[in-house]
Amino acid sequence: MNPAGKKPPKSALAVIEEATCLLRASANKLLFSYYLGSIPFVLGFLYFCLDMSRSARAHEYSAAAALGMAVLFIWMKYWHTVFAFRVRCELTGENGAKWPPEKVLSILATQTLIQSTRFVVLPIAAFLMVPFGFSYAFYQNATACSDGEARNLQSTFKWAWRQARLWPMQNHVLIGIFWIFGIVVLINVSTSLFFFPQLIKTLLGNESAFTLSGIRLILNPIFWVAMLGVTYLLLDPIIKTAYVLRCFYGVALESGEDLKADLKRLTRHTKSTLLCLLIFIACAMPSAVGAQEQSWISSQELDQSIEEVINRREYTWRLPKDAVRVEVRESQGPIEAALQWLIKMFVAGVRTLKDWVTKFYDWLEGLLPESENRADSTKSDWVGSVRLALTALMILLAAFLVFVFIRIWKRRQKTDRSEVRAAEVSMPDLNDEGIRADDLPADRWLALAEELSKKRDLRLAMRALYLATLAYLAQQEMITPEIYKSNREYEKELQQRAYEKQEMCDVFSKSLNVFESVWFGMHRITPAEFDQFAADQKGIRAIVEK
Numbered sequence: 001m002n003p004a005g006k007k008p009p010k011s012a013l014a015v016i017e018e019a020t021c022l023l024r025a026s027a028n029k030l031l032f033s034y035y036l037g038s039i040p041f042v043l044g045f046l047y048f049c050l051d052m053s054r055s056a057r058a059h060e061y062s063a064a065a066a067l068g069m070a071v072l073f074i075w076m077k078y079w080h081t082v083f084a085f086r087v088r089c090e091l092t093g094e095n096g097a098k099w100p101p102e103k104v105l106s107i108l109a110t111q112t113l114i115q116s117t118r119f120v121v122l123p124i125a126a127f128l129m130v131p132f133g134f135s136y137a138f139y140q141n142a143t144a145c146s147d148g149e150a151r152n153l154q155s156t157f158k159w160a161w162r163q164a165r166l167w168p169m170q171n172h173v174l175i176g177i178f179w180i181f182g183i184v185v186l187i188n189v190s191t192s193l194f195f196f197p198q199l200i201k202t203l204l205g206n207e208s209a210f211t212l213s214g215i216r217l218i219l220n221p222i223f224w225v226a227m228l229g230v231t232y233l234l235l236d237p238i239i240k241t242a243y244v245l246r247c248f249y250g251v252a253l254e255s256g257e258d259l260k261a262d263l264k265r266l267t268r269h270t271k272s273t274l275l276c277l278l279i280f281i282a283c284a285m286p287s288a289v290g291a292q293e294q295s296w297i298s299s300q301e302l303d304q305s306i307e308e309v310i311n312r313r314e315y316t317w318r319l320p321k322d323a324v325r326v327e328v329r330e331s332q333g334p335i336e337a338a339l340q341w342l343i344k345m346f347v348a349g350v351r352t353l354k355d356w357v358t359k360f361y362d363w364l365e366g367l368l369p370e371s372e373n374r375a376d377s378t379k380s381d382w383v384g385s386v387r388l389a390l391t392a393l394m395i396l397l398a399a400f401l402v403f404v405f406i407r408i409w410k411r412r413q414k415t416d417r418s419e420v421r422a423a424e425v426s427m428p429d430l431n432d433e434g435i436r437a438d439d440l441p442a443d444r445w446l447a448l449a450e451e452l453s454k455k456r457d458l459r460l461a462m463r464a465l466y467l468a469t470l471a472y473l474a475q476q477e478m479i480t481p482e483i484y485k486s487n488r489e490y491e492k493e494l495q496q497r498a499y500e501k502q503e504m505c506d507v508f509s510k511s512l513n514v515f516e517s518v519w520f521g522m523h524r525i526t527p528a529e530f531d532q533f534a535a536d537q538k539g540i541r542a543i544v545e546k
Contacts, residue, residue, distance in 0.1 A: 009249050012173035013336045019241035026090050033086060034237050037079025041072040042229040049225050077111045077143065078104075080240060084144040087244045110156050114142045133172045137164040140243035166250045173343065174246075178239055186231045193227070194218065212496060215477060357391070430460045437470035437481040445471055449534075458530045459518060466515050469508070469537045476544055487512055504543040511536040 010018070023030060048069055052058045058065075089095065099107075118139045125135040141160035164171070194217060197210035210217060217223055428435055430452075440448070445468030452461035470490065473479045478498045479490050491512055495505050514533055517523045525533075 008167040008170045009252075011336060012170050012177060013339065015170070015174065015242050015245050016177065016238065019238050019245055022087065022090060022245075023237060023241055030083060030086055030090070030241075031237060033079055034083040034240070035233070037076040037083075038233055038236070041069075041076040042233060044069060044072045046222070046226055046229055050222050053222070073115075074108060074112050077115045078108055080143050081107055081111060081145075083237070084240055084244050087241050088144070088248060091245070091248050106152070110153050111142070113153055114156065114160075115139060133168065133175055134164050136175060137171050137243065137246075140240065141247055143240065144244045144247045163247050163250045167246070169343075171246070173339070174242060177339075178235065178242075182231055182235050185235055186227055189230050189234075190218075190224075190227045207496075430463050434483060435467070436483060437467045438474055440467075440471065442468045442472040442475065453530065458525050458527065462515060462518055462525060462530060462533055465534055465537045466511075469511075469540055472541055472544070478544070487516060498544075501543055504540055507536050507540050507543070511540070 048065055051065070052062065121135055122132070125132040138160050141163040142156060145156045145159055197208050200206055201211045428439060445464050449461045449464035449468060452464060470479065470481060473494065474481050479493050491509055494508060498505060511533055514529070518525045
């Protein structure tokens with residue numbers, strides 16, 4: 001079999017769609033076996049990471065914990081094999097017979113030896129980029145190898161590798177789609193878990209560890225380990241099913257397994273179909289006998305019906321390429337057409353880049369002396385090494401130039417924004433109740449307070465000092481300035497987030513009482529009281545900096 005010369009019966013999007021429909025139709029039968037093996041491993045891995053990162057005595061039992069994780073991994077891979085076998089049984093219409101103990105032990109040993117190497121092979125393949133798609137497909141195919149036949153390690157390896165080399169374009173498109181979809185799922189799951197406690201707090205007023213953590217929850221590595229685990233549990237069943245379908249159609253190229261499965265589905269309902277046909281004939285007989293004229297199907301209508309059936313999508317892949325090209329283009333959806341266009345443009349760009357690099361190498365070789373230019377084949381390895389080194393240098397140079405350009409662009413954007421913002425808010429109106437503490441940085445508020453104090457406008461200077469304190473606390477992530485928050489809400493938020501700095505909270509509460517009596521009341525502040533207020537604000541910043 002020449003894998004490169006075979007055209008896949010279905011596109012990558014069609015395989016994903018069929019896998020999704022298959023899981024939805026038989027979720028109770030299939031997903032139980034998958035999650036029976038995957039959930040214990042994911043929970044165990046999460047506990048392992050949490051315990052190893054926080055326990056002071058983790059080094060004493062780390063070896064036993066790692067052994068437990070290995071056992072959970074073997075348990076998961078066995079049930080993944082059961083899941084793949086049941087998916088194949090759904091495709092072929094067979095009844096999944098129970099496996100004898102010797103076959104279970106054989107599968108455990110084979111999967112343990114093969115799947116344990118993925119932690120070394122896949123990172124190396126991802127670093128080299130080119131063989132990653134084949135390596136990833138190989139390990140997925142090894143899981144889907146239990147097709148009812150007794151296979152040893154060697155036969156499983158050969159079978160999985162032969163299927164991995166089949167239809168490389170479809171395989172890489174599948175991996176690309178699953179990567180993009182996985183990132184989207186990860187973002188959705190993480191966003192939901194981060195904002196759901198905030199929603200509960202807004203609706204019910206209940207505080208929790210999630211709401212008190214705030215932005216620090218996102219910075220916690222255990223949070224992202226948990227999110228990756230949830231994403232894996234949601235996405236991996238579709239991936240496994242898609243690669244079972246790839247293997248099923250790959251084997252069907254030689255055995256015709258897909259046609260056999262279609263025949264089994266048809267013969268499964270033969271008795272009921274014949275019974276319905278007999279009832280129909282019995283009901284139609286009286287009307288046929290009493291009819292004066294009989295209407296026959298014309299040959300033109302029959303040809304048209306046959307043409308419509310032949311041109312259906314499920315049969316077109318077995319026809320010649322030219323016969324189905326127009327029909328395939330008409331049946332493409334907008335997403336599939338857009339993805340195929342992107343793939344076509346990417347392939348064209350890669351070919352153009354390859355031509356440029358080849359011309360560049362030829363130009364460099366033309367600069368060499370004539371004796372070196374006409375060297376024998378023994379120097380081909382040297383020329384290849386030079387080409388590889390030049391390619392690496394060009395890639396590094398391009399990456400460096402992009403990095404420098406991004407840094408310069410970000411710095412210029414930041415400078416322009418700061419200049420525009422400084423020009424816009426150089427002198428805010430402190431009498432405006434809609435002003436926010438984060439409209440200016442803390443040092444700008446302090447400079448404005450000093451300027452107002454020199455003009456003897458102590459009331460506005462006091463508000464500038466208060467806003468400077470709020471801006472400084474916001475920079476330290478102790479409060480979150482909002483237009484709708486009151487001063488007492490800031491005080492409560494500060495006590496919740498900075499409970500370990502009780503002295504600072506007390507000073508803030510004391511100065512808040514003074515500020516409200518001056519700003520909202522009729523009390524006129526004296527220079528001595530203003531100096532004491534300014535000293536309290538300075539003390540708050542000093543306590544935070546300790």
